[in-house]
Amino acid sequence: MMKRQHVVSDFFPEAEAMRTAYDGKVKNAYRQTVHWQYFCEPQMYTYLRTVPQQVFPEALWARFDQHLRQWCIDHVGLIPTGAPNLHLMVNGCTLGLHSDFHNGTCGFVYSLTRWQTRKFSGGETLLMRDGVPSYKKHHVQGEVLYELVPAQFNQLLLFDDRIVHGTPTIEGSMDPLEGRIALVGHLRATSPVVNGPLDAAAARKVVFEFHRSLAEPIRPFKEVQGVMSFRMAVAADGGVASVDVLTDNFVTAQSGYEANDEVAAARALVLDVAARLRFPDAGGPSKVIAAVLLPLPDLWPIEISIPHAGRPARLQESLKAQLKEGEALGFRVDVQGDSFAVREPLAGTIRIESKRIVASFDPPMWVPSQREQFQAGLNEKLGMLARYGG
Missing domain, CATH: 3.30.310.50 (Alpha-D-phosphohexomutase, C-terminal domain)
Incomplete structure (x- = not known):
């Protein structure tokens, strides 16, 4: 289950082919045809980026894109928001501390960096820890305040987009073959996804009524915010046999990811109502993936x-x-x-x-x-x- 962050090693079986394609595109400066955007916001961001279709063969990119999308919907109940950007960071490049609340539910970084043989320092994904440092705690520094996640080759990192994060400045080579190379994007909820004989339009209607039915009972938990996605096993008669949580980043601004009674009560309420849903009869069992955002948004189409x-x-x-x-x-x-x-x-x-x-x-x-x-x-x-x- 995805909560604050999650790391998947050996994510894509064809990672070496992707890296080979990248190397082939950039290794000869006189023949390089990739159009890089130099993205520079002084004192905040400095890096190069491009669309992945400029670097990877069409068929290979299509397989990665499909693998990423299917993995995300199956494991976290969310989808990528369009195609990710391909980032290249060499000496002097950096991502200053920021959050991406408006971009998605989760951020992701898929690394094609030869991390074990890198010739630079920096380049990790820095994730700030919950809580505000207290002036009463003397000599607080380093990873007491944040976590550094290395950009290992063929690794997918997902994290709550609300977390303040960044990438420490790269210090080392200017060679694009020796830089930090990663696909970067965001995930968010989609419409309910149905697998099985259950009619998709009818299932979505049930889920939207479920969302509306939450409006009053969830009102007392006004401090709880975040997304929960879950997979419901729906029996042939329409009853919900089980509910498996895929993503749960319900928090309050005060508690963050620490245990909190209000968060626990809101979570239990959502799951209880979901477990009692009734879908139309179908010819066999189905799976329905859905999500709930708190506070509940405008539920108009x-x-x-x-x-x-x-x-x-x-x-x-x-x-x-x-x-x-x-x-x-x-x-x-x-x-x-x-x-x-x-x-x-x-x-x-x-x-x-x-x-x-x-x-x-x-x-x-x-x-x-x-x-x-x-x-x-x-x-x-x-x-x-x-x-x-x-």
Whole structure:
């Protein structure tokens, strides 16, 4: 179960192939074709980054992407928010202390660094420990205040995005073959995921009613915040046979991850209500993965309508092309006639009608800023399609 942080060693069977592809791209300065963005915010961030598709062969990247997504939904009940960035850190590069509350539920770092033979110091992921250092505790320093997680080769590190974290300054080589090389991204909840004969739309409806039913009983636990994801084993008759917690980062601002009665009570309430859910009958057992965010967010669906004056058929083709390249929003889409059925980051549809483009998505288990960011990005994307795609 994922709580504050989690490390997975030997994560991807083809890690050596990924590293070989990277080496081949950067080892010859005269032939290198990778377009790196020099990301520098003085006194805060200094590193190079690019999209992974520039470095890894298409088929290899597709296998890694699928492996990462499937592992994340199976083991932590969350999905990546689009494609990660590939980071390169050489001498002088650093990530200052920060948190990523608005970016996701969990951050992740997948390392392709030859850590055991590195020629630099620094480069670990620094995670601040809970609590505020007391001025009464003299000579408090080092790993009493933080933890350093080495970027071991083929290691996936996940951690609560609210934790203040950073990467100590790299001191050593400027050679891109000898730097800290890692894929960096974020995870957050998606719409309920169903495996088995249970109808997915009907299951999502049950889960959304479950979310709404929590509004009153959870109200007394107003200090509890965080995400819990869980896998429900649903019997053929619709009853919940068991609930397995995948991620649990419920905390209070005062207690952090220390034991807390209010957190324990909120956790027990969510699990009790989940265990008593009733799904429709199906032809056999199913698994349903769902998540709860506290405080509960706005539970209204996302609805966007953009007028257009173009030809629907041309807009359809333009939208297909844009969604294929739409990793910034993390879309996974199935074309169904004249509409697009979206699976990730939320279940929903995008339709091209005669006079407007209509998008509708499930209520997300996201903090308000994440919802607003998604809506703004989608409004912009569909607005550009309406203006130039038809």
